[in-house]
Amino acid sequence: MLLTSLLLAAAQPAAAPPASPPANRAAERALFKQIVEMQTVTGKTAEFRKLTTLLTSEFRKAGMTTVVKDHDGTQTLIARWKAPRPSGKKPILLLAHMDVVEAKAADWKNPPFEFREEKGFYLGRGSSDNKAALTGVVLALQKLKASGWAPNRDIVVLFTGDEETGMKSVKRASTEWRDLIDAEYALNFDAGGGALYKDGRVDAYYLQIAEKTYADFKLRVENEGGHSSAPRPDNAIYALAGALKNLEEYRFEPMINPATRAFFERIAAGDKGSFGELVTKWLENPTDRRTADLLEANEPGYTRTRCVATQLSGGHAPNALPQRAEANVNCRIFPGVSFDQVKADLQRIAGKDVTVTLDTDSSTPPTDVSPLRDDLVAAYQAAVRTRFATASIIPVQSAGATDGAYLRAVGIPVYGVGGLWGYLTEPSNAHGLDERVVVEGFHDQVPIIADLIRRVGS
Ligand SMILES: [Zn+2]
Incomplete structure (x- = not known):
């Protein structure tokens, strides 16, 4: 799921954004296009193999090691950036999902798995849920590596392969593969992000701390x-x-x-x-x-x-x-x-x-609210404010369930965050027809996520 909100609070004007350099944008767009065009819907195991192969080579560019699990007709990817000089703190887990909801091509204006750019949006099934943020995490880690930064605690990535259906990936990760993903807390990139008014004023960035x-x-x-x-x-x-x-x-x-x-x-x-x-x-x-x-x-x-x-x-x-x-x-x-x-x-x-x-087969585990952490709220706010000088962070509870429930249930607190933003008045159509993300929101997320990881990983 992806968080949307109808909050209509008074908002402050946005700071003038430093646009990302054209060379970066072209490379970011190219990776996003490749990822969106892979048809990672339930049952298409070969498409998941293609995506994990691509992501493995992308994580290698960030100096990270990967493990790919083949299971239940899908795949799960776990990547790790080992801290060269560990501080002794437990790892931070970055969570997103690779699978997308099925799309009936006949109902779409354009083929759902053909990546397009139109009127300020990138279009394609899964663009909003959850491939924009997933791509953003990969790009942010590469950006951090290129800058010469290194974490002082391990940064672990968990990309699941069935969040929209059986949630077996996260079930297994939280139990059988716990040693590979164990962390002090998880940042869930499937449940946060920012909301803007059409005139560019920022409403808020959301921090999901609970889900039903x-x-x-x-x-x-x-x-x-x-x-x-x-x-x-x-x-x-x-x-x-x-x-x-x-x-x-x-x-x-x-x-x-x-x-x-x-x-x-x-x-x-x-x-x-x-x-x-x-x-x-x-x-x-x-x-x-x-x-x-x-x-x-x-x-x-x-x-x-x-x-x-x-x-x-x-x-x-x-x-x-x-x-x-x-x-x-x-x-x-x-x-x-x-x-x-x-x-x-x-x-x-x-x-x-x-x-x-x-x-019992269909239920997600009951979970408590993850405790609000001042250090994380401060890091998230500072990261967001590198782009939107006055943006505030609002804790929220999702009415729907995500992979995060399974981690909360085994004692790993989960915080839904994101660098991506969208317009309050222009829906992303996640799960629906002609799914899309705002082009500027997509590119803006990369430095925001990188800054957030740098703050929590230093
Ligand atoms: Zn999702």
């Missing part, structure tokens, strides 16, 4: 069924429909954490209208359900766990009473809330005729 947990629950009703000419008083479809109707109206308990508090405080500071007033009222008392419900109507997903019906099946013939009815309920669980707690809530809402089970 993904879980699917099955609601199932079984019934004896029979001939539909003689309806029974109990009916599987009616029982399930009643449970879903209850769920539609149900709101989980509102809650707040440092990430969502920062998010809402920023809205409150920038919005002097009625919505800002509502946000202020809720910040004063986050347990106030009524205010939270009103907020949730405008900013869904930020005040609590949300569960919604997404699939439905039932019955076996038009002239028979249903023996079975089943629904999938997709939940995005607030950090700190357990699966058992959500399951118990769903069971209570659904009633005794409905069986609620957690689909």
Whole structure:
């Protein structure tokens, strides 16, 4: 996933940017084009091999060693810049993903895997999610190597191969390959970055410190069924429909954490209208359900766990009473809330005729908020300010899940960061049609990421 936001706080004017030299830009663009044109969608193992081969040779230019894991129909790449004079501090992990969401060529204006430049954007499937930032990390490491800098702690890169699907890469990395990726904390380049207004003013750069947990629950009703000419008083479809109707109206308990508090405080500071007033009222008392419900109507997903019906099946013939009815309920669980707690809530809402089970295959691990680190916030802010002199860093919580959940779950804190920026009003269309990134945002990220790595790695 990639972070987007609709924050509309007051913004300061941007500093005049030093444009990157044309020679750099051509080389950066050329590498990005190669990476975007590799069709790293699920199942195309040969395309992942091509990409890891290319990246291995690019990391070699930065003096780094690589390990490529071939597994589960995809690949994972782990690269390491060994500190020549180690300080004894644990490594820093840089995280991004190589896979992209499938694209149906017929629906696109241009072929999805043909890299294009148009009206200030680079276009192509995966350009925004996550290949721009992935390319940015590679280019930043090369830039640091060329400058003569060396880290005093190891810098480790983890590029996963199935973030959009099974997340087996990060599952294995956090367990089987833990010794290869272990770190004090991870910087996740799939969950941060900057937002600008179209006139060039910067809104903010985001630091993702928390994410909601993904879980699917099955609601199932079984019934004896029979001939539909003689309806029974109990009916599987009616029982399930009643449970879903209850769920539609149900709101989980509102809650707040440092990430969502920062998010809402920023809205409150920038919005002097009625919505800002509502946000202020809720910040004063986050347990106030009524205010939270009103907020949730405008900013869904930020005040609590949300569960919604997404699939439905039932019955076996038009002239028979249903023996079975089943629904999938997709939940995005607030950090700190357990699966058992959500399951118990769903069971209570659904009633005794409905069986609620957690689909353990699809869920991401429950995680806590990663503790805000002053040193990291300062490094990120300083790096961003080499380009945008007044930009601020805002901690956020993602409503969706990323690879980062698996690292948080094994005790490696994760911080979503990025040098890349986009326009608030011009979506990147990640996962959608004609996916794109802003050309200037793409090139601006390289020195920002390099500066960030230099600060945390020195
Ligand atoms: Zn992503």
